[in-house]
Amino acid sequence: MNVAAKDIAKGQNILEIDGISLSFGGVKAIRDVSFDVKKGEIRAIIGPNGAGKTSMLNVINGFYHPQEGTINYKGAKRHDMRPYVAATQGIARTFQNVALFAGMSTLDNIMSGRMLKMKVSLPWHFIRFGPAEREELEHRERVEHIIDFLEIQAIRRTPVGRLPYGLQKRVELGRALAMEPELLLLDEPMAGMNLEEKEDMSRYILDVNDQFGTTIALIEHDMGVVMDLSDRVLVLDYGEKIADGTPDEIKNNQNVIDAYLGVAH
Amino acid sequence: MFYREAGQFKTNYRTDQAVFPIFQDKIGVLVILAFLFLVVPFWFNDFWLNSIMIPTLIFSLAAIGLNLLLGYAGQISLGTGGFMGVGAYSCYKLTTIFPDINILVHILLSGFFAAIVGILFGIPSLRIKGFYLAIATLASQFFLEWSFGRIGWLYNYNPSGAIEVSTKRMFGIAITGPHATSLTRYLIVLSIVVVLTWVASNLVRGRIGRAWMAVRDMDIAAELIGIRLLQAKLTAFAISSYFAGVAGALMVFMWLGAAEVESFDINHSFLILFMVVIGGTGSLIGSFMGAAFIWVLPIFLRAAPRVLGVDISAATVEHFNFMIVGGLIIFFLIVEPNGIARLWQIGKEKLRRWPFPY
Numbered sequence: 001m002n003v004a005a006k007d008i009a010k011g012q013n014i015l016e017i018d019g020i021s022l023s024f025g026g027v028k029a030i031r032d033v034s035f036d037v038k039k040g041e042i043r044a045i046i047g048p049n050g051a052g053k054t055s056m057l058n059v060i061n062g063f064y065h066p067q068e069g070t071i072n073y074k075g076a077k078r079h080d081m082r083p084y085v086a087a088t089q090g091i092a093r094t095f096q097n098v099a100l101f102a103g104m105s106t107l108d109n110i111m112s113g114r115m116l117k118m119k120v121s122l123p124w125h126f127i128r129f130g131p132a133e134r135e136e137l138e139h140r141e142r143v144e145h146i147i148d149f150l151e152i153q154a155i156r157r158t159p160v161g162r163l164p165y166g167l168q169k170r171v172e173l174g175r176a177l178a179m180e181p182e183l184l185l186l187d188e189p190m191a192g193m194n195l196e197e198k199e200d201m202s203r204y205i206l207d208v209n210d211q212f213g214t215t216i217a218l219i220e221h222d223m224g225v226v227m228d229l230s231d232r233v234l235v236l237d238y239g240e241k242i243a244d245g246t247p248d249e250i251k252n253n254q255n256v257i258d259a260y261l262g263v264a265h
Numbered sequence: 266m267f268y269r270e271a272g273q274f275k276t277n278y279r280t281d282q283a284v285f286p287i288f289q290d291k292i293g294v295l296v297i298l299a300f301l302f303l304v305v306p307f308w309f310n311d312f313w314l315n316s317i318m319i320p321t322l323i324f325s326l327a328a329i330g331l332n333l334l335l336g337y338a339g340q341i342s343l344g345t346g347g348f349m350g351v352g353a354y355s356c357y358k359l360t361t362i363f364p365d366i367n368i369l370v371h372i373l374l375s376g377f378f379a380a381i382v383g384i385l386f387g388i389p390s391l392r393i394k395g396f397y398l399a400i401a402t403l404a405s406q407f408f409l410e411w412s413f414g415r416i417g418w419l420y421n422y423n424p425s426g427a428i429e430v431s432t433k434r435m436f437g438i439a440i441t442g443p444h445a446t447s448l449t450r451y452l453i454v455l456s457i458v459v460v461l462t463w464v465a466s467n468l469v470r471g472r473i474g475r476a477w478m479a480v481r482d483m484d485i486a487a488e489l490i491g492i493r494l495l496q497a498k499l500t501a502f503a504i505s506s507y508f509a510g511v512a513g514a515l516m517v518f519m520w521l522g523a524a525e526v527e528s529f530d531i532n533h534s535f536l537i538l539f540m541v542v543i544g545g546t547g548s549l550i551g552s553f554m555g556a557a558f559i560w561v562l563p564i565f566l567r568a569a570p571r572v573l574g575v576d577i578s579a580a581t582v583e584h585f586n587f588m589i590v591g592g593l594i595i596f597f598l599i600v601e602p603n604g605i606a607r608l609w610q611i612g613k614e615k616l617r618r619w620p621f622p623y
Contacts, residue, residue, distance in 0.1 A: 061489065087491035099489075101482035103547065104475070112475045116491035120472070122500070128467035133279070136471055140278045179490060 010040040013072075014183060014215050015060065020069035022055055022239075029055040030066065031239045037183065042209055043217045044230035046250075048259060051236040053219045054096060057185045060217070061093050062086040074182075088116060092181035096188045096219075098168045102161035106171050109160055110146055113178025114139040146174050150204060166197040173204060177212075184208070186218040190225055198222065202229060227251065235259070268616045284466055301455055306448050314447040315520075321553075321560050322451075322458045323515045328540040328552035329465050330508025335538075336546035337469055338501030339481025340390050344383075344402040345509050345537040347409030350529030351379040352510025353517040354419045357428040361421055368433040368441055369453070372514045379510020380503040382409070387502030391495045406531055414526040427525040430518050441518045450519045457515065461508060466549055468504065477501050478547075509537075543597055545604025554605040562590055 015037040022030040030052045037043045045053045058064040060071070065080040072078065073089060092113075101109050118139060124132040147153055150170050155163060160171055169189060176184055189205065190198045202225055208214050220226050226233060227247040235243040235250060237259040243250055250256055268289050275281040285291045305318060331345050356375035360368060386405035390398055413419060420428050432442030439445040440453060468474055476497045479487035488494055517524040536559065544555020566586045570577055601608050 063485075082493075083485075083488045084491045084493055087489060093489055095486070099483050099486035101479050101486070103482050104478050108475055108478070112479050112487075113490055115472065115476060115479075118472045122473065125468055125471045125473050126464045128471060132467075132471055136282065137278045140282065144278075175490065 010213070012039050013037065014039040014074060015217075016072040017056075017060075018070045018072070020056075020059060020066045020071070022052075022059060022064055022066045029239050030059070030236075032069070033236065033239070033241045034069075035234050035241065035244055037215060037217055038232075039182075039215055040209070040213055041215060041231040042205070042229055043215075044226045044233045045217060045219050045236065046221070046223075046226055046233060047236035047242075050238070052239040053236055054187055055239075056236070057093065057187055057217070057219065060086075060183075060185060061091050087179065090179075090182035091185065092176035092179040092183075093185040094169075094172045094176050094187060094189060096191060098165070098172055100160045100168055100172055100175070103159060105157050105159055106152060106163070106174075107143065107147070107156045109171055110143045110174045110178045111139065113175040114143065116179065143178055146177050149177075149207070150174050166193055169193070169197075169201065170204070173201075173208075177208065177214075180212075181214060184214050184216045186216060186220075188219050188221065190220060190222055198225060205229060268613070268619075270617075282470070284470070298459070302452075306452065311447045314451045317561055317564060319447070319451055319454050319520050320516075321557050322454050323512050323520055324537065324540060324560055325553045325556040326458050326461060326515065327509050327512035327537045328544060328556045329462060329549055330505045330512065331537050332541045332544075332546065332549065332552045333465060333469070333477070333508065334501050334505035335541055336548065336551075337474060337481065338477035338498060338505075340387070340498055340501060341395065341399045342402040342502075342505070343399050343531070343534045343538065344386060344405040344409070346529045346531060346533035347406040348379045348383055348506040348509035349513025349516065349533065350409055350413050350526075351382045351506070352376055352513035353524055353529065354413060354428065355379070355510070356514035356518060357421075357430075358419065360431070360433070367435060368518065369435070369457075372457070372511060372518060375514040376507040376510035379513070380507040383502040383506025383509075384499050387499050387506075390498045390502065403531075406534055410526055410530060413529065420525075425525070427523050428517065429523045441522075443522065454515055454519050457511065461511065462549060465508070469549070473500065539594065543594060543604055545606030548604065548606035550609065551604050551606030554609065558605060559590075562593070566590070 013036045017036065018034050020030055020033050021028070033052075033056065045056060047053050055064060059066050062081050062083040062085060070077055073091075101112065104112070118135055120131045120135045124130060147156060150173065152167065152170055152174065155167060155171075160168055163171065173186075173189065176186075186205070190201050193201065205216060205218070206229065209216055218226075218230070227250075230247060232245065233243075233247055233250045234241065235253070235256050237255075242255040242259055243253045245253070268287075270287045270289075273286075273288055275286070280286065285294060305314075309318065327345060327349055330348075331342060334340050334342050352375045355378035356371050359366075359371040359375060363371070382405075386402060389401045393401060414426065420426055423429070430441050432439050432444050434440065438449060440449055469477070476487070476492050477500075479490070479492055480494060480497045480501075484494055487497070513529065517528070521528065540555035540559045541552060542555070543558055544553070545551025563586050566589055567582055570582055597605065
């Protein structure tokens with residue numbers, strides 16, 4: 001919790017990963033990877049299956065604790081911690097396979113993203129009148145803005161378990177946005193979507209980055225999307241970093257081409 | 266036709282988030298409350314109040330408690346009977362230690378002791394889930410039962426091992442003990458149940474309820490949005506046990522008049538669990554429906570042969586009773602696994618469209 005409260009100016013490093021290694025027993029998921037994320041950019045992490053991309057996101061938001069290496073977040077060294085601490089520090093996340101609260105409505109799911117911003121203590125919730133209700137209404141209004149932004153007004157009251165996959169992904173993005181994160185981690189936001197849904201999602205990602213100035217780190221397999229959206233791309237393969245640079249550099253990088261297409265031995 | 270919200274526009278979020286956003290629902294609840302407070306006391310005789318209304322209300326309260334834990338926070342518990350016992354015994358001790366304080370204060374306070382015990386036995390829930398947690402809470406049930414039977418201090422070293430309720434008065438009217446009329450006891454139980462149900466509905470609609478449901482549906486994602494799992498689970502255990510504790514105290518002081526260990530055995534834990542499952546997990550109204558179903562149905566079945574003029578022995582009636590109730594439980598679980606509350610909801614949806622099929 002010892003993160004400096006100072007704001008990071010746009011273009012400076014918000015996150016610095018330095019020499020991270022992560023292994024599960026004998027399996028080395030990540031080997032000595034270093035990279036940084038600059039405030040306000042869209043940073044893509046790509047790589048073949050099993051490259052350690054999701055593990056890297058899990059390290060960033062505190063699910064996994066790397067055996068080696070340091071993480072600097074907002075200019076302060078970060079220690080091992082529980083994921084909810086990452087949430088308090090402004091890191092939000094969506095999952096590869098949707099991790100919504102299936103029994104709750106769209107509205108409640110997005111409202112739950114405001115959890116950390118709600119401060120009124122338990123006793124007020126017993127009677128609900130007064131502070132608890134005021135706070136609830138205040139946050140409801142914020143959530144309605146997000147619902148407008150993502151154009152999901154019609155499914156407000158629908159339990160998310162009944163929604164089609166594309167909309168669930170959108171609600172999950174909404175829940176992450178409700179946290180007003182500084183760093184938003186998106187794990188395959190476009191997996192399993194059709195072209196139209198991908199186009200919509202791309203637009204939302206760009207709009208989030210543009211309107212709210214949110215820094216975004218995303219994992220994606222659709223190269224067209226990655227190259228169009230991102231400012232910089234990190235390429236992992238077998239847990240190692242094989243390339244890092246702008247989309248144009250990555251496109252022409254021989255290591256990346258080899259990793260994706262294979263090399264003749 | 267008459268149950269439609271057409272034309273009821275919401276112009277602010279407060280009305281949109283009301284408990285009963287539909288006008289007809291509001292009227293329905295007022296009618297039910299008026300019936301319970303004004304009609305029942307004058308029309309129902311002592312048998313109805315004592316054997317049906319009071320126990321149904323008390324078990325509803327316990328079921329709401331378990332529902333908060335099981336249906337909302339997703340933590341299974343087989344210790345409800347024990348927690349009810351903690352409420353009852355602590356209420357008994359409070360009345361003997363502070364005999365001058367109003368009994369209603371004692372009843373509401375006794376829930377806090379149950380809450381503390383609930384927190385204690387809820388701690389394993391951070392590490393274990395599902396069936397394993399059920400077994401852990403089963404341990405609490407056995408431990409508490411043992412305490413009620415073996416720790417003499419709890420029942421004031423009464424040779425019979427039972428706790429007995431003495432007559433307490435409020436405004437000169439006996440409200441507990443043998444002199445209290447069933448009417449006064451009914452009204453007190455009803456008032457407490459209504460107030461606590463209101464509290465429960467406030468909780469589940471706000472931040473706390475969402476935190477519980479988030480933990481229930483996907484605990485990894487819940488932690489990610491900033492929910493502390495231990496805190497959320499223990500709050501659920503505490504509040505759930507509070508409800509169970511108050512229900513236990515009401516059971517002894519407002520209904521049975523005396524109790525011993527057997528009043529809080531594992532059967533009661535299962536009884537409450539059945540009420541929650543049959544009524545509908547994650548639904549407050551379902552808790553009432555489940556309690557009424559499980560409690561009232563056997564009474565009706567027992568009375569049915571006599572009313573119909575069929576002459577069969579009491580033992581046979583009891584056998585039929587078990588078979589019919591058991592069969593109905595299975596029938597309900599197959600037809601609607603989400604309980605009576607879900608059937609009720611479907612019925613309301615249908616009513617909205619009536620007389621059209623879509």
